[in-house]
Amino acid sequence: MKVIYVAGFRQHAGKTMTSLGIISQLKKFIPAEKIGYIKPVGQELVQLMDGRNVDKDATIIQRFALPNIDMSAVSPVRLGSGVTKSFLEQGDQSLVTAGFETDIVTAMEKLSDKTVVIAEGTGHLGVGGIVGLSNSRVSRLIDAEIVYLAGGGLGKTLDMLEVDFTYMRCTGAKVRGVIFNKLLPEKIGQMERLITPEYLTKRFGSPENTISIFGFLPSVDRLGKPSMEQLSQYFSVYEAAGDKDSEFWHVPSAGVSIISQSHENLLPSESIDPGDIVILSSMSRRRLRLILEDNARRPAEKRIAGLVLTSTKPAARLEDSMDMVRQYGVPALYVPDDTHSADEKVYKCIQNTKLQPYDEEKNSQIVDLFEKHFYTEAFLKAWNL
Numbered sequence: 001m002k003v004i005y006v007a008g009f010r011q012h013a014g015k016t017m018t019s020l021g022i023i024s025q026l027k028k029f030i031p032a033e034k035i036g037y038i039k040p041v042g043q044e045l046v047q048l049m050d051g052r053n054v055d056k057d058a059t060i061i062q063r064f065a066l067p068n069i070d071m072s073a074v075s076p077v078r079l080g081s082g083v084t085k086s087f088l089e090q091g092d093q094s095l096v097t098a099g100f101e102t103d104i105v106t107a108m109e110k111l112s113d114k115t116v117v118i119a120e121g122t123g124h125l126g127v128g129g130i131v132g133l134s135n136s137r138v139s140r141l142i143d144a145e146i147v148y149l150a151g152g153g154l155g156k157t158l159d160m161l162e163v164d165f166t167y168m169r170c171t172g173a174k175v176r177g178v179i180f181n182k183l184l185p186e187k188i189g190q191m192e193r194l195i196t197p198e199y200l201t202k203r204f205g206s207p208e209n210t211i212s213i214f215g216f217l218p219s220v221d222r223l224g225k226p227s228m229e230q231l232s233q234y235f236s237v238y239e240a241a242g243d244k245d246s247e248f249w250h251v252p253s254a255g256v257s258i259i260s261q262s263h264e265n266l267l268p269s270e271s272i273d274p275g276d277i278v279i280l281s282s283m284s285r286r287r288l289r290l291i292l293e294d295n296a297r298r299p300a301e302k303r304i305a306g307l308v309l310t311s312t313k314p315a316a317r318l319e320d321s322m323d324m325v326r327q328y329g330v331p332a333l334y335v336p337d338d339t340h341s342a343d344e345k346v347y348k349c350i351q352n353t354k355l356q357p358y359d360e361e362k363n364s365q366i367v368d369l370f371e372k373h374f375y376t377e378a379f380l381k382a383w384n385l
Contacts, residue, residue: 002383003144004176007135007315008120009160014181016057016355017223019120021370022147022379023065026116029380036114037069040104040138041077041121041128044354053078057120060355064363066287076100076107077133078134079122087131097132099139104133108142116385118213119144124321125164136171145383147214150184153190165204176207176382177212179374185218192216212382215374222275223253223365226353228306228331231277234349235342239318241325241332243363249331250358253277253305254344263287268294274302279342282309282318282334292328306331310342 004022018035026035028366042055054075062069077100090096113119119142121135128134139146148164150157153176157180166177178200180191201209229249242249254275261264263286272278278291288309295303307330309321318334325332335342343360355362370376379385 001112002116002385003108003119003142004116004383005119005121005135005139005142005144005146005216006149007125007146008141008149009164010124010143010184011152012139013124013151014224015120015122015149016060017366018147018149018179018181018354019057019118020065021374022129023061024120024367025370025374025376026118026385027065028376029114029385032066033068034113034115035066036111036117037066037074037120038107038117038142039075039120039122040142041078041079041133042075043122045075045078045080049336053071053080055122056354059357061120063357066337070110073107073110076103079128079131082129084172093132100131100133104141106136116383119200125167134171136168136173139173140171145174148175148178149161150178150180152187152219154187154194157191157323158195161200161204169204171256174209175211177379179214180216181223181235182219183216188216188218192239212378213375214382215370215371220369222254223362223369224350224353225252225254225275226349227356228250228277228333230353230356231306231308231346231349234345235333235335235337237336237372239322239334241322241334242329244331246331248329249306250356251275251305252359252362253350256343256350258286258343259284259291261287263290266290274298275303275305275347277308278311278340279308279346281339282311282321283313285321285324288321288324291325292330295330304330307333308346309334310337310339312336312338 013253023035039055039058044056045053046056046059047053054071058074087093087096125135150160189306197213197342199276205211226270227250229244255273257272257276257278266287268291280288307325309332322334
């Protein structure tokens with residue numbers, strides 16, 4: 001059994017996306033029932049219908065890639081809220097770590113009939129280290145070799161590799177190769193020319209531990225962008241206009257527009273791009289009407305993703321504004337924040353967007369991305385698959 005550990009330079013680097021993409025390619029050569037998946041250490045938990053808690057990413061893999069995976073084995077260690085504090089209060093922390101390790105090994109034994117197992121890491125390389133289960137440590141525990149997911153850019157990427165490869169080398173982790181993700185398409189040729197397997201092996205590997213490259217993946221429009229439904233989760237207090245379960249609330253956004261122009265100077269057709277989340281004061285009814293009327297004239301594929309209406313004062317005219325929005329059928333949130341605070345929360349959401357079970361279109365984009373840009377032949381050869 002080959003165990004491939006997907007690790008990344010930070011949280012939300014694209015590890016679940018990469019796991020989906022790799023599995024989509026493996027299924028061309030290996031029967032789906034012989035491909036396993038595990039998230040050894042999970043942080044973001046959801047509850048299944050049988051009451052079991054598992055990492056959310058496991059449900060995404062089941063939904064889009066491996067519908068018949070054993071959910072009892074996919075999420076052996078769950079670091080939910082309060083676990084770190086509880087661990088630090090333990091008298092003999094080594095016993096707790098040993099228990100976690102046993103859980104992971106037991107889960108891996110349930111996958112022993114698989115030809116290959118994709119093990120998805122959590123967060124950056126050091127996440128889990130507080131309980132003795134950093135990504136590096138877990139990869140060694142399950143005898144896996146790492147596929148490292150790097151970010152875009154040339155200098156920034158090499159700086160990240162310097163830190164993370166040094167850490168992995170010092171902790172004894174085995175790195176088999178690198179995938180470069182979210183690259184500007186016009187920069188890919190330069191990176192392919194300057195960052196080669198030979199360069200990586202000379203800089204970070206050895207003759208006995210060559211480092212392969214498994215792809216230079218371009219940034220894909222809206223793949224990492226949130227829907228209005230996802231955005232609502234970043235506001236502790238809000239009022240929604242419309243049905244959050246409708247398809248319009250699940251459409252990925254493209255960008256953000258903050259409306260600061262006066263009613264007289266506002267031209268929505270010029271200042272608001274298709275797919276934008278528009279941030280506007282809830283008291284600006286005339287500007288709101290201009291935006292809604294312009295949006296209604298647009299073809300469906302060029303309309304906005306939704307509205308965030310802000311106010312820090314009691315909004316006497318809020319209901320009129322929300323009624324207007326409902327009339328036009330545009331997803332909208334009223335939040336009791338000023339525009340700057342609302343923009344910060346929107347930005348945080350954009351930086352940390354994860355795949356959702358309803359993201360059929362995004363999954364299709366991922367499969368297509370790996371079909372075109374993943375070095376499948378090199379990957380299979382590296383693991384003798």
